[in-house]
Amino acid sequence: MLRGAATFVEDIPRPHAHHLAFVRSPVAAGRIAGIGTEDARAVPGVLAVVTAADLGHPSLTAVLERDEFVPTSMPLLAHDRVRYAGEPVVAVVAESRYVAEDAAERVWCDIEECDPVLSLADAASTPVHPEAPDGVLVDLQMFADDLLDESLARAPLVLEETFRSGRVTAAPMEARACLAEWRDRDEQLVLHCSTQVPHQVRTGVAQALGIAERQVRVVAPDVGGGFGLKCVVGREEVVAAAVAARWRVPVRWTEDRQENLTAAFHGHEQEYRVRAGFDAEGRFVGVDADIVCSVGAYSAYPFSCGVEPLMAATELPGVYKVGRYAARARGVATNKPPTAPYRGVSRPQIVLVMERLLDKAARRLGIDRVEIRRRNTIAPHEFPYTGPNGITYEPGSYLEALERCVREVTDAGWWERRAGGDGLRRGIGLVNFSERTAYGTATMGLRRMQMTPGFDVSHVRMDASGDVVVTSGTCGHGQGHETTFAQIVADRLGIRPERVKLRQGDTDLVSFGWGTWGSRSLVIGGGAAAVAARTLAGRLKAIAGELLEVGPGDIELADGYARVRGVPEARVAVEEIAATVHFRSHTLSRHHDQLLEARGAADPPGMFSNAAHAALVEVDPGTGDARVVDYLVVEDCGVVVNPTVVDGQVRGGVAQGIAAALYEELTYSPEGQPLAGTFMDYLVPTASEIPPVAVHHLQTPCELTETGAKGMGEGGTIGAPAAVLAALNDALRDCEADLDHIPVRPADILRVLTTGTRTEREDTA
Amino acid sequence: MKPAPFEYHRAYTPKEVTELLLELGEDAKILAGGQSLVPMMNFRLARPTALVDINPVSGLDYIRRDGDVLRVGALTRHRSVELSTEPDVHNGFSVLPGAARWIGHFPIRSRGTVGGSIAHADPTAEWCLLARLYDAEIVVLGEHGTRTVPSDEWFTGFLTTAALPGELVLETRFRRPRRHGTLLEYARRRGDFAIAAVAVAFDITDNRCHDVSMVLGGVANEPLRVPEAEAYLEGAEPGERAWAEAARLAAEAVTPGTGPDDGDHGYRRHLVGTLARRALAEAQAGPAGPRPRGGAS
Structure with a gap:
């Protein structure tokens, strides 16, 4: 890989392959009144100009078999309606990508535009899917507890807070890519595809094209990053397969960065309205959460749009004993690209929510923020612990990780650095969490996906x-x-x-x-x-x-x-x-x-890794600039098979988490036009923005797995947004307002700095 | 992200460039470093019918001091300015090498050219700010020979200049060397286009500021001089008090509608105030290179 010897899809030589370019919807929502392809067909070098009708209206459908779920289909090419700006409508097959793009410009689409749905607030006004008139594709009300309201009413401290996280995308270094070829000798379609799930791509292609699984061979060569963006089946890849099968020519599609940012899969656009009650010692008495995930226009195959709401509602309590618990989680269809299970899947958000609640409660009650965590964290003697969310947590090093993290931070002199004195503000964020990993069949079965992995x-x-x-x-x-x-x-x-x-x-x-x-x-x-x-x-x-x-x-x-x-x-x-x-x-x-x-x-049931993260941030009051200057992770993924690999996963994950906290966001205009279509606007951080990340390991061998290892591919991404946000709030500790959303922009910081300072100043270290 | 079809021509002398441009018509474009033009072509935002590649033209890559004038040839790469250690450059124009380090990333600086930047006229571009700061003259070659355009007439709007069809930028002449000068920018990521930038230059004699220039970038369609701040500082005693007042005047020059429409003019105004104050203080301290991310407080 580092020697440049890797073979990505684009590296597979097929000099005579045709190239695909897609005509994409210029508007966020509308009805297709007509499509004109004659001029495009006339461009020299064009083999075919393909509409949904030409392919027989194939689609991909992901289904959860639960009453609260509204099944919707994602057509390979839009035919009656367009549901986001960037949605593929027509595919042009030509001798080169240049010619294909030239011809794509000559396709006209007559679209009767309508008002886009961009959030829950306008979801019911013009539903994205007629099957879901209220705009809600999944509405889960879980763990109902009749006594929760009463417990909250009696609690000495009740926080009612709202937390938001912005829409982001995985932005793998290699965007999506495929090469589809029909081989007469084997009566088989061979699809080289940059994917995380070759067998699911095979099933998706076979179903959409109405051919046997044997007739599809999917090969994933070297894949330049996925992060969940490539664990769902992309419609462009299936279109390429359909074209190769129909015209019997090799066809390539290599997603460009603009397509990748504006028309691939997104994630993490969520809002949490939470009521949390605490007793006078800072112990949770109950948590009631209302969660809305903007899942975009379609349910991605095969995971469906239920992934984020289900994860959020089920796993919110994390490492803490929350007393009573109930959650409602909705997946709302919006006129934006569909969401995929992007690294972390709701855990970056739920960790952020829980950690903000604890920091706020600590401050209100005058309790040290490490101490309030000690009081709420599942203790070693309580394992296996079954929470009000019905999950049983096997042993982990929750408290040990926290204490170790505090010790490492102290030994590294962070508290002295926090004191500052040079015109910059500094803050330390400390967070503690677990993440369920390696969901086996039994656990995935509870989601009731029509296709249950494990x-x-x-x-x-x-x-x-x-x-x-x-x-x-x-x-x-x-x-x-x-x-x-x-x-x-x-x-x-x-x-x-x-x-x-x-x-x-x-x-x-x-x-x-x-x-x-x-x-x-x-x-x-x-x-x-x-x-x-x-x-x-x-x-x-x-x-x-x-x-x-x-x-x-x-x-x-x-x-x-x-x-x-x-x-x-x-x-x-x-x-x-x-x-x-x-x-x-x-x-x-x-x-x-x-x-x-x-x-x-x-087929293990799934097991919980855990970690404590600490971030040290600097805030420049003159510019509102925030940057993470130091970062520390104490993680426990059971037996470490290869420390270098684990450290790499942690560091890359932390970088993605910092990105979500401070830099990356896919913003949209009121008309639903994507405003971040290049890396000039979608701010993937560079090496200049990411600090050194120290990684320390604890090892609680897992009894549920062959090797004693627990999964750990997402933890960095999960902990970092919460740690950075906590550190920012700590850097602004004398200010009245809190920051409860990500990403935090310089202007947000200046707003907090100018809203006034707190009357009581508690330096809760 | 592939460009629309275009013709490609290569030119070897400035005269050949202008002849080709006249022959190819108004939709032909000059290709120098290509660091702005090529991405715009890939997005099909720019659709020139023909490109005239001037990279083979010799004799346009130089930095020369001519009395009080620093002449920078159009094909001089950003990186050449950045790496320059010539006393001729540093003496009175030390802002230039420092400012070059703010430009994009290493590959961009290695390929992009000073003349290309001046011709592209991005309102956050470092060379455009410095052209205004140093009352530069732009030397262009056209059908009827060369002409010299003062920088205050050169920038005529967002990505537009006073260049006539068929004209080629030959040279930028920076004038009025001054001992103190700095360019500061702020962007969320290192190497990005500045959200706002401030450049200042002045001399200090007998503990008074003289010959003051201040230019803002990213707040208007073109680099914006701040005559109010310049007038205030002329004869003022250098120091925090003066810097603060000049920064206030700079911030006031940022009015709604003068910058890109990102709905955050209040933030940009605050940022300009901060950068102006810091730039003045840093310039007073002496010739210095750039500091990342808006510098220290």
Whole structure:
């Protein structure tokens, strides 16, 4: 990868491939009165100009099988209505992207524009989908508690607060891309696709095109980042497949950055209205949350638009004992692009909500903000703890992580730096949270998705030279699975990790899988690989036992040898076993037809990683500038398979979280026009804006997984917005107003600075 | 994000450039560093029918001191100014190398040109601010030979200049060297276009400010001189009091409707006040390079 030897979809040479360009809706909402394609067809080099009618109106439909859910379909190309500016309406197939874009300009769309729905407030005025007249696609009322109101009424302190987070997108370095080809010889469509979920793309394409799964082969080559944007099936990719299948020509589509920002999948546009009651000692007595997620115009396949509301309502309490709890969570259809499960999925928001509530309560009650967390956090002796949200939390190091974080921050001299004195304001944010990772089938089943993911499978085989190939239904896209899966398998076979190669991301090579998302791969895919490797190790031991004339139970695998326990000189090299099985099986007493291979599967219920984050921010009162100058993470993801990989995930995640807190937002005009269509306006932070991130590890081995590891791919993104927001409020601690939204802009900070200072000044360190 | 079709021509002498431009008509554009033009073409916001690439033209890449005038050739890359250690540049025009460091990112500075920036006339562009700050003259070559346009007549609106069809910027002549000068900007990310920028230049003799210029960027359709602040500072005693009052006058020059319509004119006004005060103080302290993110308080 770092040597530039990676192969992304765009790197696959197909000099004669045609290129797709999409004619996209120029308006946020409207009825399509007519489409004219004649002029575009006349452009030299154009093969076809394709409308929904030309394809037979295919669509993708994601369904939750629950009464509170309104199913809606996402057409591959809009035909009767357009529902966001940037929605694909017509596809142009031409000999180059240049020609395709030239021709796309010559397509005319006659659209009767209507008022766009941009928020819950106007959701019912002109519903995005007639099936949902109130504009609400999912309305969940969970954990109803008759005594909650009464408890809040009696609470000495009740906070009624509103928190908001802006619409953001994953902005992977490689935007979406695909190359679709029809192969007559195999009667098969081969779709190279930059995806996290090749098997789900296969199913989506097969269903939309009405062909058999076998007739679709999806290959994910190197993928330049996904972050959830690529764990759903994009309509452009299916259009490319449809064109290749119909015209029998290779077709490419490479999303450009403008398309990626304005017309791909977004996330995290949410509002929380929360009532939280506390007793006089700062302990929660109850939390009542009303959550609205602006899910955009469609339900993305296969996860549906229920992902954010479900996650938010179910997991809001986090590491805290909240007493009584109820939540309503709605997914509101808006005339903006659909949302995908972007890294963190509602957890960045719910952590932000809980941590702001605690900081506010601490201040109102005059309690130290670390102390109020101590009083509310699930304590070690309380595990397994079942909360009012029905979730059972297995052991974690919640309090230990918090205390360690405070200690590290203190040792690093942050409190002295906070005191400042040079004209800049400084603040420290401290947050503590857990995240459920690696949701297995049982947990995903509770969501009632029509397609329920969860388990995953792996196949491990050793060839005649003793090298190992492991396959996985997960599909890494930059997480270093090649390294970590090799470690897991090599450990169990007693060989060096270099001798293990991971193969993934090819539906003809891997029988099935649910791909990589939801912090699942090392735990579920790696767990399956561990199971398979363990079985293979048993086979190696059996053969070694025969060769060394001892029982298999006396054999241990280490350093590339199978050796007799306690008699290390009695050994046979793994290569020798491999060669024997393949070439001299007649010398073995039995199982001549069994090769060195094994399958494994894993399906854990899901488990909670936890972390404490601390951010040190500087605020310049002259410009309103805020920047994070130091950052510290204490995290616990159980057994760490590879610290470098874990640290990389944490740091990248923190960078994305800082981005959401201070920089990135997809803003829209009142007409529903996207205002952030380039990286000039969508402020992905650069190395200049991201501080060094110190990472410390705690390890609470997980009893639910093969390796003792817990998932950890999202925690950085989850904790950072809350930590940065807490630090900003701390930097403005003498001001009257609070900042309760992200992203925070310089003008927001100046507004707080000019709204006056607090009468009582409590320096709650 | 692919440009509409265009012709590509290469020119080797300034005369050839103007001849080609006349021949190709008004929809032809000059390609210098391409750091603004090419992205605009990729978005199809600019649709020139032809490009005249002037990169092969020799003799336009120079920085020369001529008495009180600093002459910068049109094809001089931002990076050349940034790296300049010539006493001729630093003596009286030390703002230039410092200001160059605010321009975009390394690849942009390596490729983009001073002449291209002057011709593009972005109201936040560093060279445009400095052209106004130093009462520069823009030397252009056209059908009928060269002419010199003072900078206060050059910038005529958002991305528009007094250049006539077929004219090529040859040189920018910065004048009125002064010992004290600074350009400060603020953007949320390092390297972005400034939300606002302030440039100041002045001399101090007998503890009084003289020959003061102040220019604001990002608050109007073109770089905005602040005569009120300049007049106030002329003869004033340098120091926090004077800086604060001049900054107040600078902020007042930011009126609604003078900047990009982002609905946050109040913020921009506050920012200009801060930057002006800091720029004056920094300039007083002596020639200095830029500081990131608006400098220290």
